[in-house]
Structures are given as C-alpha cells and as structure tokens.
Amino acid sequence: MSAAAKARRHRRRLWGSLGYHGFGVLASLFFLAPFVWAGLASLRHGTESQSPPLPPWPTNGISFDAYAMLDTFGAGVWRHTFNSLLVSGGTVFLTVIVSLLAGYGFSRYRFPLKNALFVLIIATLMIPFQSILTPLFIILAKLGLNNSLLGLTLVYVTLQLPFSVFMMRNAFDAVPREIEEAARIDGARDFRLLVRVLLPLVMPGVATVAIFAFLNAWNEFLAALILLSDNDKYTLPVLMTAVRAGRLGAINWGAVQAGVMVMTIPCLLIFLALQRYYMRGLMAGAVK
Amino acid sequence: MANATGMALRQVRKSFGGHEVIHGIDLDIEAGEFVVFVGPSGCGKSTLLRMIAGLEEVTDGEIEIGGRDVTNLDPSVRGIAMVFQSYALYPHMSVRDNLGFGLKMAHSSKGDIERQVEAAARILKIEALLDRRARPALGGQRQRVAIGRAIVRKPEVFLFDEPLSNLDAELRVSMRIEIARLHRELGNTMVYVTHDQTEAMTLADKIVVLRDGRIEQVGSPREVYEDPANAFVAGFIGSPKMNFLNAVAMPDSTVTVAGARLAPATRARAVGPVTLGLRPEHLVLGPSGDDDLPASAEFTEYLGGTRFLYARLADGQSIVAEHRDGPDVVPGQMVHLRCPKERMRLFAGTGERLR
Numbered sequence: 001m002s003a004a005a006k007a008r009r010h011r012r013r014l015w016g017s018l019g020y021h022g023f024g025v026l027a028s029l030f031f032l033a034p035f036v037w038a039g040l041a042s043l044r045h046g047t048e049s050q051s052p053p054l055p056p057w058p059t060n061g062i063s064f065d066a067y068a069m070l071d072t073f074g075a076g077v078w079r080h081t082f083n084s085l086l087v088s089g090g091t092v093f094l095t096v097i098v099s100l101l102a103g104y105g106f107s108r109y110r111f112p113l114k115n116a117l118f119v120l121i122i123a124t125l126m127i128p129f130q131s132i133l134t135p136l137f138i139i140l141a142k143l144g145l146n147n148s149l150l151g152l153t154l155v156y157v158t159l160q161l162p163f164s165v166f167m168m169r170n171a172f173d174a175v176p177r178e179i180e181e182a183a184r185i186d187g188a189r190d191f192r193l194l195v196r197v198l199l200p201l202v203m204p205g206v207a208t209v210a211i212f213a214f215l216n217a218w219n220e221f222l223a224a225l226i227l228l229s230d231n232d233k234y235t236l237p238v239l240m241t242a243v244r245a246g247r248l249g250a251i252n253w254g255a256v257q258a259g260v261m262v263m264t265i266p267c268l269l270i271f272l273a274l275q276r277y278y279m280r281g282l283m284a285g286a287v288k
Numbered sequence: 289m290a291n292a293t294g295m296a297l298r299q300v301r302k303s304f305g306g307h308e309v310i311h312g313i314d315l316d317i318e319a320g321e322f323v324v325f326v327g328p329s330g331c332g333k334s335t336l337l338r339m340i341a342g343l344e345e346v347t348d349g350e351i352e353i354g355g356r357d358v359t360n361l362d363p364s365v366r367g368i369a370m371v372f373q374s375y376a377l378y379p380h381m382s383v384r385d386n387l388g389f390g391l392k393m394a395h396s397s398k399g400d401i402e403r404q405v406e407a408a409a410r411i412l413k414i415e416a417l418l419d420r421r422a423r424p425a426l427g428g429q430r431q432r433v434a435i436g437r438a439i440v441r442k443p444e445v446f447l448f449d450e451p452l453s454n455l456d457a458e459l460r461v462s463m464r465i466e467i468a469r470l471h472r473e474l475g476n477t478m479v480y481v482t483h484d485q486t487e488a489m490t491l492a493d494k495i496v497v498l499r500d501g502r503i504e505q506v507g508s509p510r511e512v513y514e515d516p517a518n519a520f521v522a523g524f525i526g527s528p529k530m531n532f533l534n535a536v537a538m539p540d541s542t543v544t545v546a547g548a549r550l551a552p553a554t555r556a557r558a559v560g561p562v563t564l565g566l567r568p569e570h571l572v573l574g575p576s577g578d579d580d581l582p583a584s585a586e587f588t589e590y591l592g593g594t595r596f597l598y599a600r601l602a603d604g605q606s607i608v609a610e611h612r613d614g615p616d617v618v619p620g621q622m623v624h625l626r627c628p629k630e631r632m633r634l635f636a637g638t639g640e641r642l643r
Contacts, residue, residue, distance in 0.1 A: 187364035
C-alpha cells in the first residue's frame, strides 16, 4: 500500500474517533449540566442565593449556608434523610427477598395455574397506583399502619413486586438447570442451594431489582404525602415540597438546591456501586 | 475393586403426565462394569440415567445400588456422581471450590477436602488449573474439572450424560481414551449415555440399546454387532448402516434378492418375504458368478483409508458397500457384490431376527 493511502486511512480513522468521542462528551454534558448547576448553586451565600440564577456558580466564595438553612426545615434534614433511608432500605430488602423466592418458584416449579398467576402479577403493572391510593389508605388505617414508615414501606414493596418478580424469573430462567442438578447431587438443598449456588448466578438480576426498588422508594412522593401525616415522619421528597413552598411566601432557593443535592447523592452512590451488575441484568436473556 | 458396587433396575417406569416414556426396564449391572446406554434421541436413555441419579422421579419400579434400595432417596445420598454434557460447573467458583463443593456440603474437614481435591486433580492432570476460575478453561479442561468433581465425591457409581458431545472431534477421541483409563484406574461401576456408537463400542463392557423406552438388546459390543437381536439393533450399531434388502425365502433355504439367488447360513422358518441384512464392510466386489448380487454403481466416497460405494440393485433397491483394495469404481459401472454366507442376517417383517 502506498504511503499516501496509508496516511489518508489514518486521517480518516482519526476524524472518526474524534467525532465518536466528541459526541459522547457533548451528550454527557447535557446530562451532567443540571446536576452541576444545582451543585454549584447550592454553594452560594445566603443572600446571593436569592439573586437571579445567572451565573449559576458562587461569585462571593463558597459557603454551606444553604445546607444549614435546609436543616431548619421540618425535623432537621438528618431526621428526614434517615426516614428516607429506612423506607428505601426496607423496600430494597423486602423486595429482593420476596422476588428472589417468587422468581425461583415461577422459574423452576410446576404447579397448577402457574402461568395464569404470573400473568395476573404482571397485569397489576397496568393499574396506576394513584388510583388505588384511597383503598390503600383505608387498608393501612384498618391495619393500624397509617402514618407509619413500616406501612409506607409495605406499600412500596407491593408496588415494586410485579416488575421485580418478572425480573427475577428471567434471571433464574437464564441459569442452566444442570448447574442446579449438579449442586443437588453434591448435596446442596433448599436454602443452601439458593444461597451458595444460585444467588451468585442471579446477582445481576438482584442488583437490577435493588436499584429500581431503591430509586422508586427514594423518590416517591404522592403516597408518602398522603400516608404520612406526622411532620417527624416525612421522607425527603415531602420535606422538599415543604422547602419549595417557602415560608411566608418567600422561597429559599439555596435550600431547594441543597435539598436536591442531598437527594441525588445516595442514588448516585447506589447506582455506581451496582452498575456493573445492573448492565448485565438488563441484558440477560437479550441474546441467548 | 474395593468400592465397586453393582446396580439393578427392576421394572422401572416413567410417565410424564400420563404418557409413559420408559416401559418397565429390567437391568442388572455388575460391580465395576462400564455400561453404555445407546439409542436414537428420544429413546429415553437420558431419562433413565437421570432416574438413576435421582434427578427424575421414578413413577414405578425399583432402583438398587449396591443392594440398597435408593428409589426414593435424595440424589446426594445415593452414592452416585454425575458428569453433564454441559459440564455444569459452578461459574462463580474457582476450580478448587468446584471440586470441593460436594465435600463442603457434606461438612468434611478443610484438610480432608484439600487432600481429596489434590488427589483428584492429580488423576486428571489439572493441578495447574486449581486456583483458576472455572469459566475460561477450554472445553476439554472444563470437562476434566467436571469429571474431577465426580471423582472427589468417591461415588459407588459414576453417571455420564453424553459428556463428550460438546467437544470437537479431536478432543472427543482423547477424552474418550481418558475416560477408559479412568475406569481402569478407579475400577468403579460406570453408566454412560451416548448417541455415538463409536463411544459405545470403544468404552463399553456392556451395551444397552434402547428404543422408545424399551431395551432392545443388552450385550457386549461384540455381541450387539455380530449377533444383533433384531433389525433395529443391527441397523443402529455399525457405520455405515447395515443394508436391509427385501428378499423372498425359497423352499430350498435360499433367498432371492432382485433376481439373484443367495444362500445364507441360517434358513428362514417359512417360505415368503424376509429382510436380508448385509453389512457394507462384509460385501466384497468381485467378478461375476452365480452367487453374487449384480448392482450398478451410482457414486462413490473416497475416505483415504477406505471407499464407500453406493449402488442400486436390478429392482431399484439401494445398497452400500465398503471396499479398500482394487481399482476405483466409476458411476454407471456394473459391480458384483458377494457376502460370506455366515455374515448374512435374516429378519422377519416385524424386524425380529431369524436364526
């Protein structure tokens, strides 16, 4: 091949990869910009935060006034963060346990009406949960679980289960039956079989279910607003509306931005910690 | 051998939802025997093996291992170990953990597990792999690990479910020899399922030919090849397949095929239509005479060491012959095929062998 042709091909490849990475950088800028904006804005001084939002970055040096201000709302931001973590953590824990067992059952056992039951579970995804909030409220009240974080957790778990069971059934379907049979011959039964052999193999599915359960419970607003009536028990989204509603008509934008950051960070951490499994989980069964 | 144990199946049946797929199998397996279940796909050989392993419930009948009724026991306490076609290694564990998993589940001590794993690895020459993950190893190595996992369990009976089907041709031959060596070294009873008759013929002490959930014949490789019980066994064992020709038995104990008159060593019980079985490797090409089968050559396959000739008899029946020496046959040429009369097999219309 001539040197000129080689140089031309080289140049074309350079432009190609430049375009590829350039587009990637541009796209990620679009996604990152709101977070960066909120993050920078939350670091502005108290007085500065009331001024027009441009430029978004702090001009008079960094200050944590906004975060201190956020703490004066409700029962203190720590309290509400704790509430949110409790509800989200509980939702993740219960959802993973129930969907793991249900997914295993639907994948491996033969029982009457199996497919009908599975379709029934999936079908509940079609009911917008806002429309059943009133009955839910009444049921929880009858059970003595209204205005309790446990009641809210149970509602979230229920809403999360159809998708999770579906996800876990697919995860178990992807595990070859022979591996389970080999383990049975090796003497692993029931609980040990599930924990020692199968759980590591369906970890991507578990991670996906956990991320979805966490994000949905963490960000959920309407059910929390309706089911919780005690100020102390508010989760972060409910607190945030209180902050956004302002006091005596004045909205503290600095506190709002600080609240946004406080709400974003756990989601980011969870996603980064589990994203390796999460990607695999979503793709499991896509190519078989 | 100390740990060799016999096995017996008594009227073993299996139904899936009212549909019976295994119809009352009776089989005795001697201690230390290498038994191969062979048959076309769907004949129930894998199901039968899985019933022995305890992975499939027995609908009716009894399975004994070493004189102990294991029909309703858990797979882990039957004294068996199984090697799967897909290896079925635990992908999240190292090779060492894969081998030791069974012992760990049985609560053996750490030192014990270590010793037995090392011993099994030595037998299979996979010591170097022990601390690698099970996943990336090559097919042959993976199957070695799977066999190692079986050895570590120190089973009374080894079960193999088409263990070589996922390997390429070359590896299959070397692993076959490896399994034969293993059987000689360990001396255990082994039950091996395959659809590959070469594996069956080379490995088995005893071949069990199955069809549609029934045993067609049990015997040594020599017995099933030389003395098949019926047309199915005769056709299934041997490659290329035995030629089955429509013939008519004559009163003078000869048979006529496509106008030619042949004299098999066995005589038909009655005058009338019979099936004449001739193995391709027993047919000899020769000059014309009065005891041969004239056929016109259609095409030939050259395999280096041997050649297969596909020809058609005067009445249109096709016939395959193997020939090694002599000049090449060209399509269209007339050939004269002969078979030693003691090699000719006669079958009734039902497939039953006429002796």
